[in-house]
Amino acid sequence: MTTVIPGSRLRRGFDFLPYALVAPLTLFIVCLALIPALFTIVESFFRVNPLDPPDAFIGFGNFEALFANDAITSSMVNTAIYLVIGVALSTVFAIIFAVVLQKRFFGRSILIAILILPWALPGVVEGIVWSSIWDSNSGLLNSVLTSLHLIDHYLVFLGQNQLSTIFGIELVQVWQITPLSTLLILASLQNIPADIYEAADLDGSSPWATFRRITLPLARPGITIAMVQAIIATLNVFDQPYVLNGSASTGVSLTMETYFISFQNLNFGEGYALSLVITLITLLASFLVLKLVYRPVEF
Amino acid sequence: MRLKRNHVRAGALVAGVAAVSLLAAGCSSSAAGGSSQTKGVTITVALFGAPPPKASLAAFTKSTGITVKWSTIDWDSLQTKIAAASTSNTYFADATDVDWSRVGQEGKLGWFVPMEKYIDTKALAADMPQLSSFTYQAKVVGIPFDSSYLVTTVNKSQFAKAGITTMPTTIADYTKDLQTIKSKGVSQTPLNIPFAAAEGLSTYWYETTEAFGGTILNAKDEPQFTSPDSAGYKAAQWMVDAIKSGLVPAGNINVSDSQGQQTLMAKGVVASTFGDYSGNVGSLYDVPASSSVAKQVEYIPTPGVDGTAANVSNPDGIGILKTAKYPAAAAKFIEWFTTAQNQADFAGVNGPSKVMPGYFLPSRLSGLSKLTASGDLVGGDELSTLLKTSKPVFPDGAPVWYPQFSSAVYTNLHAAATGSMTVDAAIKAIAAAADSLAKK
Numbered sequence: 001m002t003t004v005i006p007g008s009r010l011r012r013g014f015d016f017l018p019y020a021l022v023a024p025l026t027l028f029i030v031c032l033a034l035i036p037a038l039f040t041i042v043e044s045f046f047r048v049n050p051l052d053p054p055d056a057f058i059g060f061g062n063f064e065a066l067f068a069n070d071a072i073t074s075s076m077v078n079t080a081i082y083l084v085i086g087v088a089l090s091t092v093f094a095i096i097f098a099v100v101l102q103k104r105f106f107g108r109s110i111l112i113a114i115l116i117l118p119w120a121l122p123g124v125v126e127g128i129v130w131s132s133i134w135d136s137n138s139g140l141l142n143s144v145l146t147s148l149h150l151i152d153h154y155l156v157f158l159g160q161n162q163l164s165t166i167f168g169i170e171l172v173q174v175w176q177i178t179p180l181s182t183l184l185i186l187a188s189l190q191n192i193p194a195d196i197y198e199a200a201d202l203d204g205s206s207p208w209a210t211f212r213r214i215t216l217p218l219a220r221p222g223i224t225i226a227m228v229q230a231i232i233a234t235l236n237v238f239d240q241p242y243v244l245n246g247s248a249s250t251g252v253s254l255t256m257e258t259y260f261i262s263f264q265n266l267n268f269g270e271g272y273a274l275s276l277v278i279t280l281i282t283l284l285a286s287f288l289v290l291k292l293v294y295r296p297v298e299f
Numbered sequence: 300m301r302l303k304r305n306h307v308r309a310g311a312l313v314a315g316v317a318a319v320s321l322l323a324a325g326c327s328s329s330a331a332g333g334s335s336q337t338k339g340v341t342i343t344v345a346l347f348g349a350p351p352p353k354a355s356l357a358a359f360t361k362s363t364g365i366t367v368k369w370s371t372i373d374w375d376s377l378q379t380k381i382a383a384a385s386t387s388n389t390y391f392a393d394a395t396d397v398d399w400s401r402v403g404q405e406g407k408l409g410w411f412v413p414m415e416k417y418i419d420t421k422a423l424a425a426d427m428p429q430l431s432s433f434t435y436q437a438k439v440v441g442i443p444f445d446s447s448y449l450v451t452t453v454n455k456s457q458f459a460k461a462g463i464t465t466m467p468t469t470i471a472d473y474t475k476d477l478q479t480i481k482s483k484g485v486s487q488t489p490l491n492i493p494f495a496a497a498e499g500l501s502t503y504w505y506e507t508t509e510a511f512g513g514t515i516l517n518a519k520d521e522p523q524f525t526s527p528d529s530a531g532y533k534a535a536q537w538m539v540d541a542i543k544s545g546l547v548p549a550g551n552i553n554v555s556d557s558q559g560q561q562t563l564m565a566k567g568v569v570a571s572t573f574g575d576y577s578g579n580v581g582s583l584y585d586v587p588a589s590s591s592v593a594k595q596v597e598y599i600p601t602p603g604v605d606g607t608a609a610n611v612s613n614p615d616g617i618g619i620l621k622t623a624k625y626p627a628a629a630a631k632f633i634e635w636f637t638t639a640q641n642q643a644d645f646a647g648v649n650g651p652s653k654v655m656p657g658y659f660l661p662s663r664l665s666g667l668s669k670l671t672a673s674g675d676l677v678g679g680d681e682l683s684t685l686l687k688t689s690k691p692v693f694p695d696g697a698p699v700w701y702p703q704f705s706s707a708v709y710t711n712l713h714a715a716a717t718g719s720m721t722v723d724a725a726i727k728a729i730a731a732a733a734d735s736l737a738k739k
Binding site: 051052134137138139154247249250259260 | 378379382383386404407408495496497548549550551552553554555562563566568699700702703706709710713714717718739
């Protein structure tokens with residue numbers, strides 16, 4: 001025998017409430033993310049240049065032009081260096097900070113609030129702040145090094161050499177993205193049950209061994225998410241190199257090139273194609289990290 | 300309980316409808332047709348500087364019935380918005396910035412309404428020497444609202460300390476004087492050249508090329524700087540030699556034009572800027588809050604090969620976007636905004652209450668004369684003389700591909716300054732870029 005509960009879904013028919021509730025967000029995402037993304041994919045196969053009309057399907061023409069462009073290949077190398085330095089340093093710093101913040105101590109909340117500050121600042125503001133540190137004519141770093149008698153003349157940190165320029169710029173971005181990475185890893189660390197650490201203590205595990213064999217493996221989900229967000233940030237670095245190093249080839253990133261191609265040269269077709277390339281590289285790098293770093297953790 | 304549930308449902312419905320509206324609004328593009336209405340309308344003016352004083356705008360509204368909504372947007376973002384709005388045929392502003400360097404591109408693309416439609420531009424030409432910089436194929440794309448041109452500034456106090464009392468009139472004398480200042484220890488690095496890979500480096504090179512007696516491109520847009528005897532080549536060599544010989548601070552490879560003016564020239568680190576902004580003496584160097592060299596810096600006629608040279612103009616213009624909602628009202632605003640009286644007021648002739656913050660100098664000779672006559676303009680006589688002889692970088696209008704050309708100029712000159720390429724290689728790369736762009 002089947003009993004019908006008064007007011008049940010069956011009796012009321014189709015319940016549109018859940019759909020209506022998610023509709024705003026869904027439409028927001030569709031309109032502002034999916035449709036532009038789809039548009040970018042389609043248009044990347046077209047010549048779209050108001051200075052060279054009409055728009056026409058050219059297959060992989062935009063992609064071929066991009067890879068034949070020395071400026072693009074140079075910016076790809078730069079971006080790869082940004083990626084390696086940024087992801088490595090931000091992850092290492094974030095793990096250290098998260099471990100320090102794992103245990104409760106006096107002033108911990110204030111420390112976390114201070115730590116978050118760089119994350120809240122816009123990239124352009126950070127670039128301007130750091131330019132007064134790196135400045136080769138009157139910068140803080142040169143001034144400190146001179147005061148300490150470590151150098152006898154001011155050094156040029158940015159613009160002279162590709163590696164040192166990218167390192168200097170990427171440090172600024174690391175300063176920005178490390179807070180979020182720290183919070184993500186800290187969230188993972190706080191899920192680790194205290195009794196695991198107590199057991200390790202009882203077994204006479206050294207702090208280093210505990211960190212290597214308990215903390216790190218159990219923090220992998222958080223580390224993975226932190227690394228993925230660092231990948232996305234470094235592959236899209238724009239503000240810091242633009243403010244600190246202008247358009248010099250020593251530091252130009254792929255997103256800067258996208259901007260130049262699209263809004264300076266008005267070659268929107270190639271701009272779309274380069275955006276797509278960046279997206280694909282981001283997906284590939286994120287997938288690699290997921291495969292190599294992520295391991296499911298259950299307590 | 301039922302009532303509460305009904306409220307939730309009603310709320311959800313409203314949210315759903317709002318989302319559909321968002322979809323409709325966000326996913327559609329619409330360009331206004333452009334109304335000829337001028338009374339009782341509100342126009343949006345988007346420029347990179349602060350607005351004129353509220354009282355001035357209110358007076359404009361009272362006399363015309365047009366309300367102005369001023370939107371301050373930084374220069375780079377403004378160019379992006381102009382391109383994005385124009386290519387997508389979407390309204391963004393009624394009147395906005397027309398940069399001299401984008402006149403070719405924007406003129407060809409027809410993004411701006413030709414000003415002749417609303418304003419008697421021929422009558423303006425005599426009073427606005429820089430109007431030609433805003434002309435593309437005989438059509439005026441925008442009206443210059445201020446007159447920025449490159450000038451040479453010197454710290455006379457430092458020159459005097461080095462025993463130099465007569466200001467140089469040739470490049471050779473100028474270079475010798477800077478070397479004297481360095482050798483006497485008055486300044487270790489007496490010259491400011493902004494070698495950061497940015498537009499300021501390109502314009503500095505154009506000014507130096509003009510001083511060496513040449514031009515960048517001819518009427519057919521062919522490079523005029525490839526021969527080692529050419530002015531452009533010599534200018535590039537002179538600039539790079541200056542940083543290599545220590546006349547320019549080594550750190551200047553990452554210093555932009557305004558940065559160098561504020562942190563080097565205004566602080567007395569350098570003794571001269573060859574391609575400085577007109578108006579900087581009064582608005583920056585003589586302002587004790589931002590300068591340690593007040594009353595020490597002056598304009599001098601730009602040293603050239605055999606005597607003083609012309610100055611290249613770098614003015615800011617304002618035009619009416621094709622996608623404007625109220626083009627006729629925008630034209631009335633531009634007419635008002637560029638009157639000689641307003642320009643003089645914005646520059647400070649009638650007291651601080653009428654000053655438009657960040658305003659350079661009047662683009663009208665009559666406006667500049669009013670300013671000079673009032674005695675409020677530091678170096679006014681020199682600036683008036685220099686404005687009369689200022690020339691556009693490209694007499695036939697900036698080429699359509701100027702942004703790419705400029706990018707080639709500053710990236711290669713920057714590379715030459717860092718030592719990663721020779722001047723010869725840089726010049727060849729710039730010329731190759733120009734040739735390739737012209738062929739396209």
